[in-house]
Amino acid sequence: MNNDKTALDRRSFLKASLISGGGLMLSVSWLSSFKAADKTETLNLPDQWAQLNGYILITADNKVKLICPNPEFGQNVMTSLPMIVAEELDVDWKNVTVEMGPHDEVKLGPQFTGGSNSMKMYWKPLREAGAAARQMLREAAAQTWNVPVGEVTTKAGILSHSNGKSAKYGDMASKAASVPVPKEFQLKAPKDFTIVRHSKKNVEAQKIVSGKPVFGLDYSVDGMLIAMIQHPPAFGMKLKSFDAAETLKMPGIKDVFTLKLYEDGFEQGGFDTRTFNELLVVVGKSTWEVMNARKKLIANWEAAGDLKNTIGGRNGKTEVTVPGTIESTRTQLQQMQEYAAKPAQLLRKDVDPEAAFTNAAQVIERTYNGPFLAHNCMEPMNFFAHVTDEKALLVGPLQAPGWIEPTLAKLLNLPADKIEIQMTRMGGGFGRRAYGHYLSEAALISRKVKAPVKLMYTREDDMTYGIYRPMYTATYRAALDANKNLIAFHVKGGGIPEHPIHANRFPAGAVDHYLAEGWQIPSNITIGAFRAPRSNFNAAAEQSFLDEVAEAAGKDPIEFRLELLKRAKEKPVGKNNEYDADRYAGVLELVRDKSNWNKAGNEKYNRGVAAYFCHNSYAAHVVDMVTRDGQPYVERVFSAIDCGIVINPDAATNMVQGAVVDGIGNSFYGALTHKDGVPQQSNFHNYRMIRIHEAPKSIDVHFVQNDLDPTGLGEPPFPPVFGAVANALYKMKGRRFYNQPFKEEVEKVI
Amino acid sequence: MAKITLNINKKEYPMEADPQMPLLWAIRDLAGLKGTKYGCGVAQCGACVVHLDGEAVRSCVTKVSRAAGKQVVTIEGLSETNSHPAQLAWQEIDVPQCGYCHSGQIMSAAVLLREKPDPTDQDIDDAMAGNICRCGTYLRIRKAIHLAADMQKKTTTKG
Numbered sequence: 001m002n003n004d005k006t007a008l009d010r011r012s013f014l015k016a017s018l019i020s021g022g023g024l025m026l027s028v029s030w031l032s033s034f035k036a037a038d039k040t041e042t043l044n045l046p047d048q049w050a051q052l053n054g055y056i057l058i059t060a061d062n063k064v065k066l067i068c069p070n071p072e073f074g075q076n077v078m079t080s081l082p083m084i085v086a087e088e089l090d091v092d093w094k095n096v097t098v099e100m101g102p103h104d105e106v107k108l109g110p111q112f113t114g115g116s117n118s119m120k121m122y123w124k125p126l127r128e129a130g131a132a133a134r135q136m137l138r139e140a141a142a143q144t145w146n147v148p149v150g151e152v153t154t155k156a157g158i159l160s161h162s163n164g165k166s167a168k169y170g171d172m173a174s175k176a177a178s179v180p181v182p183k184e185f186q187l188k189a190p191k192d193f194t195i196v197r198h199s200k201k202n203v204e205a206q207k208i209v210s211g212k213p214v215f216g217l218d219y220s221v222d223g224m225l226i227a228m229i230q231h232p233p234a235f236g237m238k239l240k241s242f243d244a245a246e247t248l249k250m251p252g253i254k255d256v257f258t259l260k261l262y263e264d265g266f267e268q269g270g271f272d273t274r275t276f277n278e279l280l281v282v283v284g285k286s287t288w289e290v291m292n293a294r295k296k297l298i299a300n301w302e303a304a305g306d307l308k309n310t311i312g313g314r315n316g317k318t319e320v321t322v323p324g325t326i327e328s329t330r331t332q333l334q335q336m337q338e339y340a341a342k343p344a345q346l347l348r349k350d351v352d353p354e355a356a357f358t359n360a361a362q363v364i365e366r367t368y369n370g371p372f373l374a375h376n377c378m379e380p381m382n383f384f385a386h387v388t389d390e391k392a393l394l395v396g397p398l399q400a401p402g403w404i405e406p407t408l409a410k411l412l413n414l415p416a417d418k419i420e421i422q423m424t425r426m427g428g429g430f431g432r433r434a435y436g437h438y439l440s441e442a443a444l445i446s447r448k449v450k451a452p453v454k455l456m457y458t459r460e461d462d463m464t465y466g467i468y469r470p471m472y473t474a475t476y477r478a479a480l481d482a483n484k485n486l487i488a489f490h491v492k493g494g495g496i497p498e499h500p501i502h503a504n505r506f507p508a509g510a511v512d513h514y515l516a517e518g519w520q521i522p523s524n525i526t527i528g529a530f531r532a533p534r535s536n537f538n539a540a541a542e543q544s545f546l547d548e549v550a551e552a553a554g555k556d557p558i559e560f561r562l563e564l565l566k567r568a569k570e571k572p573v574g575k576n577n578e579y580d581a582d583r584y585a586g587v588l589e590l591v592r593d594k595s596n597w598n599k600a601g602n603e604k605y606n607r608g609v610a611a612y613f614c615h616n617s618y619a620a621h622v623v624d625m626v627t628r629d630g631q632p633y634v635e636r637v638f639s640a641i642d643c644g645i646v647i648n649p650d651a652a653t654n655m656v657q658g659a660v661v662d663g664i665g666n667s668f669y670g671a672l673t674h675k676d677g678v679p680q681q682s683n684f685h686n687y688r689m690i691r692i693h694e695a696p697k698s699i700d701v702h703f704v705q706n707d708l709d710p711t712g713l714g715e716p717p718f719p720p721v722f723g724a725v726a727n728a729l730y731k732m733k734g735r736r737f738y739n740q741p742f743k744e745e746v747e748k749v750i
Numbered sequence: 751m752a753k754i755t756l757n758i759n760k761k762e763y764p765m766e767a768d769p770q771m772p773l774l775w776a777i778r779d780l781a782g783l784k785g786t787k788y789g790c791g792v793a794q795c796g797a798c799v800v801h802l803d804g805e806a807v808r809s810c811v812t813k814v815s816r817a818a819g820k821q822v823v824t825i826e827g828l829s830e831t832n833s834h835p836a837q838l839a840w841q842e843i844d845v846p847q848c849g850y851c852h853s854g855q856i857m858s859a860a861v862l863l864r865e866k867p868d869p870t871d872q873d874i875d876d877a878m879a880g881n882i883c884r885c886g887t888y889l890r891i892r893k894a895i896h897l898a899a900d901m902q903k904k905t906t907t908k909g
């Protein structure tokens with residue numbers, strides 16, 4: 001056992017209290033155990049970290065209720081986070097029930113789901129919450145039995161002493177609540193885990209399979225109205241005028257009006273990204289009536305012109321001008337080519353790349369492109385709001401309540417403690433629901449109509465009014481010497497409106513001469529987190545480029561990468577290399593072994609490999625592609641993952657399998673294009689989603705076994721799928737594919 | 751507006767509805783049963799699948815008038831104690847991620863399991879191709895349908 005000394009000083013407190021009916025409620029605040037998450041990732045963290053608390057409720061009849069702090073969007077935190085508490089508390093998982101916590105960051109910590117951060121953020125605090133409570137229960141038993149506390153042991157919710165005394169946690173819970181909070185307690189050694197590392201089934205599965213109303217769209221109260229927003233048809237447009245006469249005549253319609261989301265000069269938070277500022281709103285009694293009546297609106301639109309945004313932040317306010325340009329995919333591509341030819345921002349330079357390229361025996365240069373991607377969460381954006389002069393209640397699917405609350409407080413002119421946000425289960429998130437503009441919209445609409453309102457986006461609204469993965473491009477160059485050694489590496493990447501480059505990632509550190517540059521083109525098309533947006537583009541581009549370089553060097557693609565990683569470990573170049581070369585190599589070796597790479601028996605497959613590190617975990621895939629009905633089909637996948645200790649192995653496997661399917665789907669089909677500012681895809685008939693018959697027959701997932709603190713899985717397995725698919729396609733078609741989505745290019749060459 | 755009585759899960763729901771209203775919204779908004787999901791509204795995703803006289807239909811494009819006088823079964827009424835083999839197998843295999851697509855998936859699977867009690871992977875892919883799962887749980891859906899088929903056989907032999 002590890003002795004864990006938590007600095008329970010004045011900043012941190014541990015409070016236990018009796019709850020009605022007897023029992024122990026332990027509320028722990030663990031500022032000290034917080035590690036700030038990886039700041040290099042796309043999801044910026046709020047300026048101020050809240051304190052973290054874990055909630056444990058034990059009733060006199062020995063039931064244990066654990067509160068899940070983070071919103072659930074399918075990553076299974078409602079099961080896996082409480083498993084950590086239950087492990088250290090040492091209870092029988094069968095007696096545990098789980099509840100989603102309220103939004104209370106003082107008690108429950110940062111409460112955001114995103115950036116693969118839940119495990120990383122909560123591992124230590126939740127272990128401590130469990131261990132401290134266990135210690136208090138032991139104290140209570142020791143006092144009752146008049147024995148030294150060191151002699152009281154626990155097992156699955158039972159306290160016992162060698163003299164034969166034993167009691168259930170429930171029997172001691174009340175007393176434990178009055179025991180002073182321990183300053184020191186023991187954490188289990190990983191080898192003693194009985195819950196963590198043992199697959200537990202999704203605690204909400206029964207509700208899901210029986211159709212219980214667990215999602216935001218299912219939430220409803222008496223007298224609730226339905227609201228929809230008619231947004232401009234094109235990016236760069238705004239409302240000029242409207243005529244709602246016909247709409248208002250339709251049955252069930254209460255009101256049609258316009259609202260401004262943010263007044264001029266409103267200081268936006270980092271996640272207050274929104275697509276359109278002026279809302280043309282239809283409110284009525286039921287979904288169908290509002291949907292139908294909205295079609296009768298006569299709205300005229302005009303060019304919006306440049307938009308001035310005021311963004312608040314750590315270093316004060318900044319004014320950002322968003323250009324009013326009406327964009328088309330064709331003009332976007334042209335503009336990207338122009339920018340790519342210009343000098344860019346230097347992101348990292350090691351030694352003398354220019355000279356190395358000049359003196360190289362061979363230079364390989366390739367350019368990769370990726371389109372905007374829409375999240376297409378299965379449950380479209382929606383939120384319930386009931387706002388009065390005194391308070392606001394908001395209920396629905398959301399990844400980060402703490403990021404939107406300050407905005408709501410400002411918009412509604414209410415103190416934060418009068419704003420209650422309840423997080424329902426989300427029908428998918430993928431980063432989209434970190435942007436809470438739809439709560440602001442719902443709140444303003446409710447205030448205006450003075451009633452409880454459900455704001456609902458139709459699928460079309462959701463797809464054409466999105467916060468997309470940016471459109472990216474990158475040009476990679478590699479210099480080989482006369483012995484075909486990789487001596488220099490150069491990446492210059494750009495995007496609309498941000499560049500994708502992570503300058504300190506592999507192969508930085510593994511090549512003598514290295515250069516990374518980035519550029520960006522401002523745009524009115526809204527973008528944001530998308531299952532590691534930059535990484536999923538990079539992993540496609542860089543990992544298929546490295547494949548090509550390996551081939552030019554006459555090396556096996558896995559061996560080539562392993563040699564580079566060896567170099568990065570033994571004689572790293574430069575500073576700030578973000579990855580651990582051993583762990584990176586570890587997933588490559590594991591996937592090589594598990595897939596029988598280069599071994600007989602796989603001749604029927606076109607095999608592609610890729611590995612990537614992002615959001616603190618490592619992932620590698622081997623994709624086995626065949627031709628089926630004349631089309632490329634990924635029949636088999638082998639995955640190797642290093643995310644430290646795997647809390648809930650079967651659920652983690654599910655996540656990885658899902659990421660693989662998502663990666664195949666998005667690399668083959670995903671694209672959101674524009675014509676005169678108008679998104680050209682609006683629903684699943686023209687935004688192709690991967691379907692069951694296109695999913696592999698098997699996805700064999702393997703985890704590296706180690707005792708390192710756990711990191712997340714939401715993002716990491718996703719990016720390298722793109723690269724592995726690209727590399728398998730090359731094997732199949734004998735030519736490289738540089739532009740996503742691959743399906744379009746594949747069809748062109750067939 | 752017309753007076754329509756829907757029979758959903760063997761219960762009568764008298765309602766005032768536009769006969770053109772999709773059955774989906776009658777079920778969700780008027781009958782208040784939220785298990786049937788909206789995903790696309792245009793017969794593309796299968797989130798809204800219900801049974802109409804035993805046949806799987808996409809309720810988002812089925813007019814409520816067509817359902818009058820027929821038996822509508824939604825996920826809430828698929829079994830009395832949530833014990834349909836598909837519901838049990840889905841939990842056993844731990845299929846759901848976000849879970850949003852799965853009432854539609856299960857309703858489609860239930861018809862497949864009735865029509866083809868011993869489906870092959872190909873049968874499953876054919877029958878389930880209309881149900882999108884954005885989270886990518888397709889491999890587990892296949893596995894769960896096979897398990898449900900086994901469970902179903904055992905119950906039938908016993909009965």
Ligand code: FES
Pocket residue numbers: 787788789790791792793794795796797798799808809810811
């Ligand atoms: S909602 Fe009916 S098929 Fe998508």
Ligand code: FES
Pocket residue numbers: 074378427428846847848849850851852882883884885886887
């Ligand atoms: S589990 Fe999320 S859409 Fe299927």
